[in-house]
Amino acid sequence: MLSGRALWTMLLILCPLVGFSFFQAASLYSEASAAARDQPVLASGLSPLDGVLVPTFGAFYVAVTLLFPFVAIRALGREKETGALRLLVQLPYRISTLIGAKMMAIAVAWLIALIPALSAMAIWALLGGHFHAPETLNLLLGQLLYGLLVGAIALFAAAISESSATAAIITLAVTIGSWVLDFALAGQPGALQWIAALSLTQVLHTFEQGLLSAGLLLGILAAICGFAALAATWLHPGTPLRAKLVRSAVGVAIVAAVLVAATQIRLSTDLAEDRRNSFPAADQRALAGLRAPLLIIVRLAPEDPRYIDLRRNVLSKLERVMPHTAIRLAAAGQSVLGSTSDESYGEIEYSYGGKTAKTRSTSHREALPLLYGLAGQPIPTPIPGEDYPGFPLVTGAARALPWFFGALPLLIIVAWWWSRRAPAIPQGFVKGLIKDGGQP
Amino acid sequence: MMTVSDAIDRGRAIADAPVLMHAAGLAKRYGDQHALADISFAVKSGEVLGLIGPNGAGKTTLLEAIAGLVPVDGGDVLWRGSSLPLSRRREHIFYLPDGLRPWEDQFVARVLRFFAAAYGRPESFVAETIAALGLAPVLRKRVLALSKGFGRRLMLALAFITPHPLLLMDEPFDGFDLRQTREIMGVIRDVARNGRTLVLAIHQLGDAERVCDRFVLLADGRVRGVGTLAALRAQTGQAGLEEVFLALT
Numbered sequence: 001m002l003s004g005r006a007l008w009t010m011l012l013i014l015c016p017l018v019g020f021s022f023f024q025a026a027s028l029y030s031e032a033s034a035a036a037r038d039q040p041v042l043a044s045g046l047s048p049l050d051g052v053l054v055p056t057f058g059a060f061y062v063a064v065t066l067l068f069p070f071v072a073i074r075a076l077g078r079e080k081e082t083g084a085l086r087l088l089v090q091l092p093y094r095i096s097t098l099i100g101a102k103m104m105a106i107a108v109a110w111l112i113a114l115i116p117a118l119s120a121m122a123i124w125a126l127l128g129g130h131f132h133a134p135e136t137l138n139l140l141l142g143q144l145l146y147g148l149l150v151g152a153i154a155l156f157a158a159a160i161s162e163s164s165a166t167a168a169i170i171t172l173a174v175t176i177g178s179w180v181l182d183f184a185l186a187g188q189p190g191a192l193q194w195i196a197a198l199s200l201t202q203v204l205h206t207f208e209q210g211l212l213s214a215g216l217l218l219g220i221l222a223a224i225c226g227f228a229a230l231a232a233t234w235l236h237p238g239t240p241l242r243a244k245l246v247r248s249a250v251g252v253a254i255v256a257a258v259l260v261a262a263t264q265i266r267l268s269t270d271l272a273e274d275r276r277n278s279f280p281a282a283d284q285r286a287l288a289g290l291r292a293p294l295l296i297i298v299r300l301a302p303e304d305p306r307y308i309d310l311r312r313n314v315l316s317k318l319e320r321v322m323p324h325t326a327i328r329l330a331a332a333g334q335s336v337l338g339s340t341s342d343e344s345y346g347e348i349e350y351s352y353g354g355k356t357a358k359t360r361s362t363s364h365r366e367a368l369p370l371l372y373g374l375a376g377q378p379i380p381t382p383i384p385g386e387d388y389p390g391f392p393l394v395t396g397a398a399r400a401l402p403w404f405f406g407a408l409p410l411l412i413i414v415a416w417w418w419s420r421r422a423p424a425i426p427q428g429f430v431k432g433l434i435k436d437g438g439q440p
Numbered sequence: 441m442m443t444v445s446d447a448i449d450r451g452r453a454i455a456d457a458p459v460l461m462h463a464a465g466l467a468k469r470y471g472d473q474h475a476l477a478d479i480s481f482a483v484k485s486g487e488v489l490g491l492i493g494p495n496g497a498g499k500t501t502l503l504e505a506i507a508g509l510v511p512v513d514g515g516d517v518l519w520r521g522s523s524l525p526l527s528r529r530r531e532h533i534f535y536l537p538d539g540l541r542p543w544e545d546q547f548v549a550r551v552l553r554f555f556a557a558a559y560g561r562p563e564s565f566v567a568e569t570i571a572a573l574g575l576a577p578v579l580r581k582r583v584l585a586l587s588k589g590f591g592r593r594l595m596l597a598l599a600f601i602t603p604h605p606l607l608l609m610d611e612p613f614d615g616f617d618l619r620q621t622r623e624i625m626g627v628i629r630d631v632a633r634n635g636r637t638l639v640l641a642i643h644q645l646g647d648a649e650r651v652c653d654r655f656v657l658l659a660d661g662r663v664r665g666v667g668t669l670a671a672l673r674a675q676t677g678q679a680g681l682e683e684v685f686l687a688l689t
Contacts, residue, residue: 003545004545082540082542082544083537083539083542084543086504086509086535086537087537087598089530090507090530090534091530091558092530092558092559093558238504238508238510238526241511422547422549422581423549423550425549425579426553426563427563428563428564428567429549429552429553429563429570429579
């Protein structure tokens, strides 16, 4: 991959993309921090994860979506185009080993492409910016998995296509199609909601929120392995078509089963420093002690903004802390407009321990006292000092621009030139040359 | 080039040699067209067998079918008398396709080193192959920058570096002038003398006549004749391979 141009070109494009995103994010963060100096209460809203890291990696995400397929396809596409595949499959390695090696190469290419974003993180640290290691590593893990997923799709596309151009069209149809799914279908009811959940961009959202979900992790790994297995199935030109189709069907069935199993796994960890995915610590402890099943009936359409608020503020947090929570959407088949005449529309009904209570609030400040009442428990006293303080930073991010627009691209060009030097000829080969009268 | 007595000795040795690979009834269709129709022939250990036929005769398809790189509709490949499944072909057979320029961005030395490492071949062996094929001047060149002749030499080197007892080569002399062709024929003869078996798909009958011990004549995906030049001459009453081929096809 290093000998081709695709990776180096992507790196050069990433420098200004990531650099400008970082500059904009850090500048806005700095302005907000200046305001927080006068009003300290605003400081708690200043999280480097949301303010700097996610926007900076947003540019990297765009590049991985649109440019990385071309890099990953190269891992196999050129061999198919030049006919070298017929040599490759004759090498004394299993096809799965070959695909594994290609995936490793894609992972290394992704790591190299990460250099501009990593340098942005280093600059943020040099400027005095704050990092919370768990949430930062979680974000990097999400980006890695997304990169590998795009790479595996590209590898599969290259395996089934005769040319790199066709493979690129297939891969971009999936990655850009994901955007369409994400924008057009998110928040839609029923089957559309399920289809929207298949969007690749959904992979990153959870990690960007500082949440490490075991189910999501298993699902993404299954998808990566699934596409890699499909690539291995379709790689060998000597395998009959029927055998390829049967093996593919078996592989898809296995991955689908794992994905379904993954949706049932609720285990997750909130790695965000501001604990945005959890209730306050005192509530977390109290709720963890409630072992009986909790049923929540929500009379809201899935696309209703109030349901989205409720999902984010209450339901997803309750599901994490109380494993026996069941949520039923009573208005799943209705739209927001069609339900306004229904008086019960908007009600959220909590049933715990044989008792039931209703509310229309989507805030945990009202929902949790209701739940404690049903469980016959006192409202826990807040633990002092647990509030997220925020990490404001007033800084001049413009100082980073020469790095992204000058020094880093120059270094990349030098590294490119260096990688294109002729290699040293092995000592044993040189002996042969001397015998043959040639020049090493 | 071989002397007459060398050729007679070699002919006797090959006649006594055991069958290494047997293509048994190989068939391949593309739609209604029969690319291969019930192709059967055997290769003996240590011989150089020429697959002779015009363009479109099915030579490449046949080699790819034997190597397991194209699915067949019927037939089998036997190795020393036993069926050789698709998954085990690469253990015994190496196929060098025609017109290949793989890993264009890489340097020649790097490609050779990669192949040698993959097959665990010592550097001294690679050095001998480099010397035999005259690849020394281009070791630090990229594959993309090689002339057609050096590109072909590199491909031959890759095939010779592999340890497989049977080498299938598609048009191994393509891209060489007369002098170079004779030089490469000598190298191929040396390889066969060292115990390896070669099946060469050749459409230049003059080249085939000079380098091959036996011939399989192909036309329209069918075998039209099998045997040594002497046997084919006796069968057709013709003098040269060209005349024999025209008489049989």
